[in-house]
Amino acid sequence: MKNFEFYNPVRILFGKGTISKITGHLPSGVPILFVYGGGSIKSNGVYDQVIAALGESEYYEFPGVQPNPTYEQLIPALDIIREKKIGFILAVGGGSVIDGSKFLAAAACYKGDDPWDILSKNIPVKEALPIGTVLTLPATGTEMNGNSVISRVSLNHKLAFGSSLVMPRFSVLDPEVTYSLPKNQIANGVIDAFIHVLEQYLTYPSKAEVQDRFAESLLMILKSTGLKVFSDEIPTYDDRANFMWAATNALNTSLSMGVISDWSTHTIGHELTALYGFDHAVSLAIVLPGVMTFLSTKREEKFFRYGEKIWGIAGFDHQAAIAETIRFQDQFFRCMGVKTKLSEYGIGAEAIGKVVAQLKSHGAQMLGGAGDVTVDDVPAILAARI
């Protein structure tokens, strides 16, 4: 096990009716920016619950944050923050609303000319407005970490930044808010969280048994959630609660402690989203089988363990077992209604050169943290996904 530092002070308020609890965790006497997305919170009752919890607080709304939140769309909120002397951001929505709010929290305190520098030049965040969240879509895990991914449309760039200063002070996880989610959003959330676990687990043996067994625990729960979506079984409250808590644990940094993480699937997937507008989870489901096939001999030990523990695939021929594992996993994604080949979205081999060019334009050479995928490997990885 490698040395590590673990620090996660996010307070989780989990369960039925917990939106009302935010009242006790909001700062008093400080104007609040209430950030949300496309309006689904108005039809499912979350908006009303939040307004009730805000009570007498002075607050201003910033609605309309889109999936894959963009720099262009978020920047106007900085004027509100300045004018209204906002001291706290309340993000109510899925990963996009929360990631966008984290960017605003850091950008509001940025002393340089353009807060995009935080992402493009890796300028460390030195100060940020405090934020709290109400999660409406279990998927990204951003509600319990300090990471954020933002797109800049004008540059076709999708970049990430991270800082403990933008970790939420609290996050409300009420599984009942998921009742109104369409099935494809549940499926995307399952895939997103599943691949978050894999990026931290599916590398090289790190002899970190707590982390590996926790990862396998979450994969089994997410597999079970996914298969329920496929079978049209109606998920119970507890199914939803387990899915929600599993997705949060998938990326609250506990799995990555002391192990070799990867994230090359995400790095390539982000470029597909930037170029073609794929949903984040879909981009990952497309790229992952290519990365796994490409690395099947290098990472044989861990890939085989994954197949055995999660998909029940064993056998003397480890490479054959791994190929079978990749097929099972692909079928799992497809069962949930997600197509996993570029050609199924009308995209051909021309995508390969574009993705490589995008990666190179960001100076990417080594992709991911495991040291075994470079930008030069991307053509081989994507050729198998056309």
Add this chain to the structure above:
Amino acid sequence: MKNFEFYNPVRILFGKGTISKITGHLPSGVPILFVYGGGSIKSNGVYDQVIAALGESEYYEFPGVQPNPTYEQLIPALDIIREKKIGFILAVGGGSVIDGSKFLAAAACYKGDDPWDILSKNIPVKEALPIGTVLTLPATGTEMNGNSVISRVSLNHKLAFGSSLVMPRFSVLDPEVTYSLPKNQIANGVIDAFIHVLEQYLTYPSKAEVQDRFAESLLMILKSTGLKVFSDEIPTYDDRANFMWAATNALNTSLSMGVISDWSTHTIGHELTALYGFDHAVSLAIVLPGVMTFLSTKREEKFFRYGEKIWGIAGFDHQAAIAETIRFQDQFFRCMGVKTKLSEYGIGAEAIGKVVAQLKSHGAQMLGGAGDVTVDDVPAILAARI
């Protein structure tokens, strides 16, 4: 799954050579009280590493904290804290040193007459000195929670208190410090952590799959550590690291979120320790089989799952499988050199009345949080352990 609130801001500095990292986490310009135990840290090099890390800080030593730390022994430290204007407590040792330091942290800021009231009258902690820890014995999990257990010898009382205000600001977990531990201390640590997990897991089905699977993950790791102690296999660095991180995760509150916890084995075990001076883990190993046998029909579903997942015991007759599970578990403790019957320690049936009297003197009626063990059940539970 029940509603829950999770909050754990303890910073973990994990790995080889991490004692040196505390320098960056100590408050500057504040006198520090350096609390430790019987002096083993002087022979294994930990003391020297801590002194080096303290550097130019103003610090005062308070050595000699005993296992099962006592009110009587700790109280004199309050004079040092007052006289030297201590602003930070650095606890270096096992659970006893850390629990003792938590008590001092709360007692130093207590406004009433006698800080024992915090335990005996459940007076909530409103203020506490900040503390940091260097863990030398993986076992209790106190390094990553806000709980503390203190004995008052003059009253034969052993009581607990808890507050997020006494959660350590940081805890150093360097698995290398365990190389000098005698085998019986490793065994006690394994048993202690193992039973911590069971107290949170082995109750009623809570449909909390993340928590249950995480609990099973930790039990498997602790079982593996224990069997290595038994087989005289020399644990590797990674074995030690996995044991250490598993023991911390066993009681960092993540397992108890949203589930029905018990702690009746601890409640009874504490009285045995107060009366007869048992090591904490030994008292638990004595009591647990009695509690399990007593509850085997009430908690059949979870006990059967435990036997199947951890000990590989299945079968149509669930009660027979549970009886076999209790035998396996008992053998596991005995394999590590821990006797599990009171008679093996020269104690007879007279202990039963004494334990019941002690429990009643603390006003205990319902034992544990699952609502199925009362003080009136203790004779039946302990009769099987003579």
